[in-house]
Amino acid sequence: MEMATSEAAEGVSERLGADHRRLDDLLAETKRVWADGDPETARRRFHAFREGLERHIEVEERVLFPAFETLTGTTPDGPTGGLRMEHRELRKLLAEVAVQLEEAPPAGRAPVLPVLEARLAAHNDIEERRVYPTVDRLARKTGALANLVHRLAMF
Template sequence: MSQAVKELVRQHRECDDQLNRVEAALQKDDLASAGRNFRLFHEELEGHFTLEEKKLFPAFEEATGMNSGPTVVMRNEHAEIRSLSDEVNAAIEAGQTAQALAAIDTLNVLIQQHNVKEENVLYPMCGNSIQNLEGKLGMGSACCGACSCG
């Protein structure tokens, strides 16, 4: 597994851990902590999605010529995850702990299914077809590529 793929998988785990912190805070009915942790989750998730949508997916499409394949599915799933994340955020902001927890349950399932597809199908395809994957993702320097400087 390339360093780039390891980093993408690490980002998945970081997002999972942060969402778990949101859920734990909600279970304690600590809306302030849930809100802070949700903002961190959202930043990590958007950084990861941006890296994939702006760098990984276009590099894959260019390398393979597949413009209507797995990257389209992943982009659509990103949109679903964003929409459900918005529901979680709205419930937290409205102080609706039970609704937020219910939405997080669904979000967790959706994210895990999505991650399995990326980690077991798309990332190996990218690793096999994209030359200099680390460079394409901006991971050859101190920056991991998940921010605006990458």
């Protein structure tokens, strides 16, 4: 259909994928600065990362996952249920890392930081390979993509 191609050049994949990259950079920067022995800067970077990830998770849970469920005819017990559970785990890790960065570092160790990084990478990979492209494809087909991307941006 002609309309489908002209609608919303930027999709969910581009928008939320770019947010994944931005957050990855903040977390990598946190790790690097922490290893360099600059805990103050590391805490500031991590704070920005944490706020950004919390907001990203909220957008997904309030806007994207309901859209995925509607478009695919699945329920919160389906694929989005697993992703919501991972969000809860990520939030727990965020809190643990924050505590480790606050405490005087024993020999500069923040052991939960790489765990958070690995879990987040696995989670983002599933979203980028299975969830975002599915929503883009189905929402484009029904002409709902522009409105959806707009709602992601409004958040």
